[in-house]
Amino acid sequence: MSAAFSSKVLEIDAEAHAQEIGQRIRSMVLHRLRRRGAVVGLSGGIDSSVTAALCARALGKDRVVGLFMPEDESSEDSLRLGRELTKALGITGVCEHIGPTLEALGCYRRRDEAIRKVIPEYGKGWKSKIVLPNLVDSSAYPLYSVVAQSPNGELRRVRLTPESYLGIVAATNFKQRTRKMLEYYHADRLHYAVAGTPNRLEYAQGFFVKNGDGAADFKPIAHLYKSQVFQLGKYLGVPDEILHRPPTTDTYSLEQSQEEFYFSLPLETMDLCLYAQNHGIAASDAASATGLSVKQIERVYAIMTSKLSSTEYLHLPPQLIENVDEVHAGIAR
Amino acid sequence: MPEIVQEVRSFVLENFLFDEGNGHFSNDDSFLDHGLVDSIGILSLVEFVRAKYGIEIEDEEIVPDNWDSVGRIAAFVLSKLGSEA
Numbered sequence: 001m002s003a004a005f006s007s008k009v010l011e012i013d014a015e016a017h018a019q020e021i022g023q024r025i026r027s028m029v030l031h032r033l034r035r036r037g038a039v040v041g042l043s044g045g046i047d048s049s050v051t052a053a054l055c056a057r058a059l060g061k062d063r064v065v066g067l068f069m070p071e072d073e074s075s076e077d078s079l080r081l082g083r084e085l086t087k088a089l090g091i092t093g094v095c096e097h098i099g100p101t102l103e104a105l106g107c108y109r110r111r112d113e114a115i116r117k118v119i120p121e122y123g124k125g126w127k128s129k130i131v132l133p134n135l136v137d138s139s140a141y142p143l144y145s146v147v148a149q150s151p152n153g154e155l156r157r158v159r160l161t162p163e164s165y166l167g168i169v170a171a172t173n174f175k176q177r178t179r180k181m182l183e184y185y186h187a188d189r190l191h192y193a194v195a196g197t198p199n200r201l202e203y204a205q206g207f208f209v210k211n212g213d214g215a216a217d218f219k220p221i222a223h224l225y226k227s228q229v230f231q232l233g234k235y236l237g238v239p240d241e242i243l244h245r246p247p248t249t250d251t252y253s254l255e256q257s258q259e260e261f262y263f264s265l266p267l268e269t270m271d272l273c274l275y276a277q278n279h280g281i282a283a284s285d286a287a288s289a290t291g292l293s294v295k296q297i298e299r300v301y302a303i304m305t306s307k308l309s310s311t312e313y314l315h316l317p318p319q320l321i322e323n324v325d326e327v328h329a330g331i332a333r
Numbered sequence: 334m335p336e337i338v339q340e341v342r343s344f345v346l347e348n349f350l351f352d353e354g355n356g357h358f359s360n361d362d363s364f365l366d367h368g369l370v371d372s373i374g375i376l377s378l379v380e381f382v383r384a385k386y387g388i389e390i391e392d393e394e395i396v397p398d399n400w401d402s403v404g405r406i407a408a409f410v411l412s413k414l415g416s417e418a
Binding site for chain 2: 139143163306
C-alpha cells in the first residue's frame with residue numbers, strides 16, 4: 001500500500017542537493033556564461049540568502065558580491081539582515097541606496113498619482129499596498145484593491161480601476177528594475193554573472209517583474225519548492241532570524257505579506273498544493289494533507305492553472321518574426 | 334436589452350478576443366471556461382459597465398453569476414438600471 005500524500009514529499013537530502021546545485025552553478029557560471037563570479041541582490045529574505053550561500057560554496061566567498069539596495073519605503077530589517085548574512089558567509093556586501101534614483105525616475109510621484117485616481121486625498125504621510133480578496137473560500141474574482149492608511153492611522157480599502165491598478169504596478173516596478181540595473185552594473189564591473197533568486201512557487205506563478213527581479217543569468221533555486229529552500233537554508237547555516245522572518249514583498253509602503261498579494265494561503269500550504277498539482281495528486285488526497293477542503297483545493301488548482309497561463313508573458317523572450325539561425329545554433333549548444 | 338447585449342459583446346470582442354474575434358463566441362459562453370477574463374480583464378469590464386451605464390457596482394456584486402457571460406452582464410445591467418430608476 002502506498003503511503004498517504006503528505007508534506008514529507010518535499011523533504012530533501014539537503015547536503016546532496018547543495019552539492020549537486022553547487023556543481024551546476026560552477027558549470028553554468030564559469031563555463032556556460034564564462035563569468036568569474038556572481039552578484040546576488042540581498043533582500044534579507046530566505047531565497048536571496050540561500051542563493052548567495054549556494055554561490056559562495058560553489059564559487060568561493062571571494063567571488064560573490066551581495067548587494068543591499070534599500071529605498072525610502074524598505075523595512076529596516078532588510079538591510080540589517082542582509083548585512084548579517086554577508087558577515088556569516090564571509091562575502092563582500094555593497095550597499096546602494098536606490099531612493100534618490102527612484103525619486104528622480106518619479107517612482108513615488110507616479111505611484112501616488114495613480115492611487116489618487118481612486119483616493120483623491122492620498123498624498124504625503126499616507127501609506128498603501130495592493131491586496132486581493134481571499135480567492136480560496138469563495139468563487140470571487142481576483143479583484144485588486146488598494147488599502148491606504150492616512151497619516152492619522154485611518155485605513156481605507158478601495159477597488160482599483162484598471163487605469164489606477166496598472167499605473168501603480170508600472171510605477172512600483174521601477175523598484176525591481178532599478179535594483180536589477182545596479183546588479184548588472186556590479187556584474188559588468190567585476191565580470192561576474194547575476195544570480196536570480198526566485199523559488200519554484202514564484203517562478204511558476206509569475207511572481208516577479210519582467211526585466212526586474214525576473215532578469216538574471218542563472219536561477220539556481222527556481223526548481224525548488226519554498227520548504228526545500230528552507231531546508232537548504234538550515235543546512236547552509238543561514239542565520240536563524242532570516243529563516244524565521246515572515247515572507248514579505250517589501251515593495252509597498254504598508255507592510256504586505258506575499259500570501260496577501262498573491263496566494264491568500266500560507267506558503268507551506270501553497271507549496272504542497274503546487275507539488276500536488278504538478279504530480280497529478282487527486283484533490284481529495286491534497287485536501288487531507290493540507291487540511292483544506294476538496295472544494296478549496298479545486299479552487300487553488302484552478303487559480304494556479306489560470307496564473308500559469310496569464311503570466312506566460314513574463315517568461316516569454318522577445319518574439320521574432322523568424323528564427324535567426326546563426327544565433328540560435330549557438331544558444332542550443 | 335438587445336442594445337446592451339450588443340454593446341457588451343462589442344467590448345468583449347474588442348478587448349478580450351483581440352483579432353480572433355468571431356461569430357462563434359456566443360452570448361451565453363462562460364468567460365471563465367474560455368479563459369478570457371483575467372484580473373485586469375474583470376477590472377476593465379466593471380469599469381466599462383460603470384462608465385457606460387452610470388451605475389455604481391459594489392464588490393459583492395462582482396461575482397460570476399453577474400459577470401461570466403455577455404448575457405449575464407446585460408441582465409445585471411438591466412436589473413441595476415431598473416432598481417435605480
